[in-house]
Amino acid sequence: MTKPSIGDLLGGVATSLRESVLPELPTGPTRRQLQVAIAIIRRVSLVWDKVTSYLYFDNRDIEQTVIQICAVLERGQVELVGVDPAALRRRLKGDDARIEYPPHDALAARNIELQQLLVDIQEALHAPALHNASGPARAERDEIAAMLQALLRRMLERELEVNAPPQPAR
């Protein structure tokens, strides 16, 4: 059974609240609370079925980018304290990759692990020890920084699709 979907249900609840409950409330804090609740329900109705795939693609994108970063690090010009390529590759082997259809919770937990991996790389990349890096090392550091910045932009774009979805015409 797929109908009514959760999106249909939540969208209907939001519409009912907006059309039949909200007009009964006078201006004031209670009315504003309901307006916010309707907006939240509306947003969730539009994205409830996208969040799992968002996490799946986010995880894959982070993993692929970190593999590329490992390849740069393996050239050996730049050394990131505490983030050597072998350790990074070990951290990339998450449980969700071994499951054919990873559940939402596993993808979310993996996403948090991968976020932390990115934080660790960034902090190592900007450690004071690298401020006076040599030409080739600095070039590799800049290459990794550019890869990370492009990844962060892609991650934010994906987040925006679930956090601020386009609103359908009423």
Next chain:
Amino acid sequence: MAPASSPVDLAGRLCGFLASKLPTARELRIDSLAPITAGNAREVWQFDFQCIDGNAPRKMSCVLMRKAAAGQLETEPDREFRIVDLLWGSGVPVARALWIDSDGRWFGRPSFIMERVAGASDLPPLLKGEAAQDSRRLALNLAGIAARLHTLEYEKLGVNFLQPTTIESAAGQQVQYWESLFLKHRMEPHPAMVAAFIWLKEHLPTARRVSIVHGDFRFGNLLYEGDRINALLDWEMAHLGDPVEDIAWAYRALWSPRAFVSLDEFVSRYTELSGIQVDPETLRFYRLLGEVKHSIISLTGARAFVDGRTRNLFLADRASTISAYLMQFLDWLPGADKKTTSTARKL
């Protein structure tokens, strides 16, 4: 004492509190008590009170501001009360600060009372340009108020309760403050936010001067009538710092008056009135910091809701706004590549 739960209860507490502050007052009466907002950092109530003080009748319209149980800001009402009190009569329009219940003994949480100032604070009519000429003049008046605030001789004013700063340390102190809140309230690692803080810390500007900075200086935080600004509101984020921080914040997309006055024109007007030059790189730094700052405010509110410290629904979904602010941050970085990638769109 637990927070008042009904208007009747609150009216009783107000009577007791005012009687304690006005020992010569008799026949004290509270009227027209009503909530204005269930705010995100505090609750605000308006009321009238009258009494016989000595032998003379006294009547005032006031607002009570009570700290919210938890919210999007970590506020110190005592500090805000003191700064507004000091600014009264300085040429910066503020409501008159009257009395404070610093420890929440009377109202359950720290609270203070201000004299009510006439005017509207609604943001949408201003930004929609329902009276575009008024919106334009208001924006230019705002530039004038910024000039006045930022050129006050703050040492003489007696703001020694604010954290001291220097032209070298002002930017770093703000970054450090917001980063400490981020680390306290984040619910996941947030690599984009970490990257933003790294960038900010590597590009700290030196201020041209130190001023009192409002901290939430913008359309929506003022009481206006027509094109006149009667009072600047919400001083809870006031601090000593680089005045450019206020200019940058006033032009965040959510409340920017740019449809009526461009940022360049605003800055020109401000510089003409204050003599303070606004360095473009410093302005960019504070515009970037503004995106991070609003992200942390949203995160703080969302965390308070998730932890069950507030039931204010306005805060419930605030974390969903962060991605847009951080995307704006990336777009404003020098040399930003704004291309949307196909990988990102695979949902």
